[in-house]
Amino acid sequence: MNGTTAKPLTALRRTQTYRDIARALWEANPVSKQILGICSSLAVTVQLQTAIVMSIALTMVVALSSMAISMLRQWIPRNIRIIAEVAVIATLVIIADEILKAFLYDISKQLSVFVGLIITNCIVLGRAEGYALSNPPVRSFMDGIANGIGYSSILIGVAFLRELLGSGKLLGYPVIPEALYKAGYVNNGLMVLAPGAFIVIGLFVWLEHTLLKKSR
Amino acid sequence: MENLINIALNSVFVGNILLAYFLGMCSFLAVSKNMQTAAGLGVAVIFVLAITTPVNWLIYSFLLAPGALAWVGLPDLNLSYLKLVLFIATIAAIVQAVEMVIDRYSPALYTALGVFLPLITVNCAILGASLFMVERNYTFSETIVYGIGSGSGWALAIISMAAIQKKLRYADVPEGLQGFAINMITTGLMAIGFMLFAGISL
Numbered sequence: 088m089n090g091t092t093a094k095p096l097t098a099l100r101r102t103q104t105y106r107d108i109a110r111a112l113w114e115a116n117p118v119s120k121q122i123l124g125i126c127s128s129l130a131v132t133v134q135l136q137t138a139i140v141m142s143i144a145l146t147m148v149v150a151l152s153s154m155a156i157s158m159l160r161q162w163i164p165r166n167i168r169i170i171a172e173v174a175v176i177a178t179l180v181i182i183a184d185e186i187l188k189a190f191l192y193d194i195s196k197q198l199s200v201f202v203g204l205i206i207t208n209c210i211v212l213g214r215a216e217g218y219a220l221s222n223p224p225v226r227s228f229m230d231g232i233a234n235g236i237g238y239s240s241i242l243i244g245v246a247f248l249r250e251l252l253g254s255g256k257l258l259g260y261p262v263i264p265e266a267l268y269k270a271g272y273v274n275n276g277l278m279v280l281a282p283g284a285f286i287v288i289g290l291f292v293w294l295e296h297t298l299l300k301k302s303r
Numbered sequence: 304m305e306n307l308i309n310i311a312l313n314s315v316f317v318g319n320i321l322l323a324y325f326l327g328m329c330s331f332l333a334v335s336k337n338m339q340t341a342a343g344l345g346v347a348v349i350f351v352l353a354i355t356t357p358v359n360w361l362i363y364s365f366l367l368a369p370g371a372l373a374w375v376g377l378p379d380l381n382l383s384y385l386k387l388v389l390f391i392a393t394i395a396a397i398v399q400a401v402e403m404v405i406d407r408y409s410p411a412l413y414t415a416l417g418v419f420l421p422l423i424t425v426n427c428a429i430l431g432a433s434l435f436m437v438e439r440n441y442t443f444s445e446t447i448v449y450g451i452g453s454g455s456g457w458a459l460a461i462i463s464m465a466a467i468q469k470k471l472r473y474a475d476v477p478e479g480l481q482g483f484a485i486n487m488i489t490t491g492l493m494a495i496g497f498m499l500f501a502g503i504s505l
Contacts, residue, residue, distance in 0.1 A: 127427040129325040170395075177388045185384060200434035203387050207427040209329060280498065281323045285491030292484035300479070 104226055108233040124210035125242055128201050129284045135258050138246030139239075140194050144183045144202055146235025149211045152176045153219040153231035160220050172215045173206065180205045210238055245287050253278030307448045310441075314452030316500035320428050321460045322493060324435075327428030331461055332486060334419075341465035345458025347419045349451065351401065352432055355394050356450030359433040360443055362389060383437075390433045398423055428457055463493060 128145070131137040155175050156163070163171045184202045187195035195202070205211060214234055219227040250256055252275045255263035263272065277283045320326050327348070334344050365371055367389065369381040402420045406413045423429060432453050436446050467489055476485050 127326055127328065127431075129328075173391060173395075174388070177391060181384055181387055184387070199438055200431060203434050204326070204427050204431055206387060206391055207430050277495075280494075281325070282491040282494040282498070284325065285487050285494060289480075289484045289487035289491065292487065293479045296479035296484065 104229050107226060107230050124208050124238055127204050127208060128242060131198055131201050132242060132246040132249050132284055133279055135246045135250045137194060137197050138242050140191060141198060142239030142242050145205055145238060146232060148179045148183055148205050149214055149235045150228050150231030152179050152211060153214050153227040154224045156215045157219040157222060157224040157227035172212060176211055177206050210234055245284060248287050249278045249283055310445055311448050311452040314449050315456040316497050319456040319460060319497050320431060320453040321457050322497050326431040327426050327457055330422055330426050335461055335464040335468055338465045341461045343415050344419045345461050347423060348457050349454030351398060351423050351429060352450045352454035355397050355429055356432050356436055357447050359390050359393055360436060360446040362393060363437055390430060394429050
């Protein structure tokens with residue numbers, strides 16, 4: 088890149104890292120694909136706070152596991168790569184779980200088993216298998232971050248709607264004015280229950296299909 | 304006894320591992336298109352859950368739980384943080400072993416279930432059931448009932464989903480809703496149906 092007259096931004100756009108991140112965030116981030124990784128954590132989307140903590144935990148696990156596996160990729164034998172990958176991921180998930188227990192005990196109680204279930208999340212293993220095994224560590228790390236953000240955007244989106252409509256709060260603070268309740272507005276109890284999450288996701292995918300068709 | 308019936312009913316209906324805790328969605332969405340494969344996978348999940356959850360209970364209570372190693376003279380040891388790694392390894396090993404045993408003794412069953420068994424290792428419902436069992440402090444008999452119950456609940460959900468999808472093929476679904484979106488909404492409606500059982504209490 089040195090010596091060219093290109094502006095910094097254009098030079099940045101040409102790098103492999105930029106293209107990979109853009110791909111992970113836009114082109115390869117349809118809700119319906121991310122859902123496969125999200126469904127196991129839909130149970131934490133009743134509140135925005137737990138969803139955000141879960142998103143941070145998953146993003147860190149996917150980024151660090153991609154980096155670690157990418158560093159080890161020369162030494163992992165082809166035949167036992169899945170076991171090696173699961174071992175790396177499980178170790179990182181345990182560390183994340185212990186950190187949450189130490190510093191955010193109340194939230195870790197609410198997240199209950201769902202942090203542990205990051206191990207079986209398709210996104211984490213999918214990135215290790217599909218990207219980290221054939222790319223250098225720094226790029227794998229960025230790819231993990233980008234995929235984690237793609238996952239987080241949908242998880243937090245669902246949690247935002249569920250907490251707003253279900254309990255009239257955001258991050259625990261009431262946002263719907265009292266006057267509205269006095270005028271007869273009621274919280275939608277369905278959103279707090281499990282079926283609410285399924286229906287919100289269904290509507291998300293519908294919206295996305297409609298928007299994508301218009302842009303084409 | 305009443306307690307066991309309560310756990311069984313709860314794990315099949317109200318606390319259905321799929322419809323209330325969203326576990327095992329990947330294979331649920333991928334395999335629910337065909338009645339026969341859905342039933343096959345359902346049976347395989349019941350089978351694997353019925354074995355792995357009690358085995359993981361034994362491992363947890365005699366090796367990992369705080370103070371569990373008192374029988375070798377190490378009462379202060381708490382290895383419970385190792386449960387994630389050990390549970391997933393046990394599940395993978397048991398699924399592999401079950402696959403080999405079935406292949407050896409019942410080729411007919413193997414052709415019916417064989418393809419689904421590797422899928423099951425990564426099914427979060429299996430690991431989820433083991434983790435819930437620890438979190439809720441179940442006893443051994445409760446664990447057995449819970450394992451079979453949540454397997455049956457999962458099977459019931461996937462089989463009903465396959466039946467609904469069969470009918471859905473003739474329905475006039477709006478274009479953007481077709482496929483994935485309508486499946487999620489149907490699952491949501493099914494979850495509402497299952498929640499009605501919350502009225503039953505013993």
